[in-house]
Amino acid sequence: MSQADLTMQGHSTAAMAEPTFSVPAKKMAMWLFIIADTATFAGCLVAYGFIRNSTPDWPRPFHSITNVALMTLILLTSSLTMLIGVRSAQKGDKAGAFRWTMITAVAGILFAILHIREWMGMIGEGATLFHNPWGTPLFGSLFFSITGLHLLHVTGGVIALVAVGLRYKAGRYRADDLEITGLYWHFVDLVWMFVVPLVYLLNLAH
């Protein structure tokens, strides 16, 4: 091996050793997933916005904000409990980290139950993916698609929280892994901040 080869190898090793933006590879992968998922949700919400604007008889079927307000409170609070869990893990408090992670998962389950209860109410009133009693069928399609996509993310998040939490408790995962799962959970919360005003509050019956 020549001196030039050795020098090049040294350079490439140094380049490989330095993580992008000083972020570990697993965390960077989660950030890239979050960016890609942001594009997915942005696509759905922007399409919803254009369709809503171009449809004159857009329905406003929501009479009460109690359920959606409660769901928002639960999801925001679950972000805080996730943060407490991650901080506990970083301090080495394994039991505390596991407990707060499971509390976050329970909050996620509660959110999903409230969400499904609301869906059942809507379906009971005659709204489906392709039909609704208030006007354009596009409302049902967009409402169930966007909230369904978010609910799918919450469900996936709950499964991830339980799986990572249990593995962390068993010593197979580290605090970093819990933090990466936490990033995903905060993202799910972040998306809800846009879904609530656009899908629910703008369609409130006055």
Next chain:
Amino acid sequence: MTTAMTTDEAHKNTGMGKDLVVYLCMLALAAIQFVIAYQDISASQMFGRMLSVAVVEAGLALLFFMHLSENRGLMWFVLIFTVSVVLGMQYGWTDSFRILGGVPWAK
């Protein structure tokens, strides 16, 4: 690597006080969105106000809950990439409507 370690140390040393303040701010912003929903204003005004509040809320979550404030390089990467994609979609969607309305067989 040094920066990553510094970030970890920063996580460990920061108390819950700041997180709690950010959480309360986000709750207040969410409440403002609900108040806006009951204002007697046009749908476009309502949309603008609610979206502005949502952007501030999301910014708080990104900076403090997701710790982007501790890594400027990553923050700019996420911001520029995401904003470019969202703006690109705005162009794409409006253009798709133009195509739907403009083609000879549309009407």
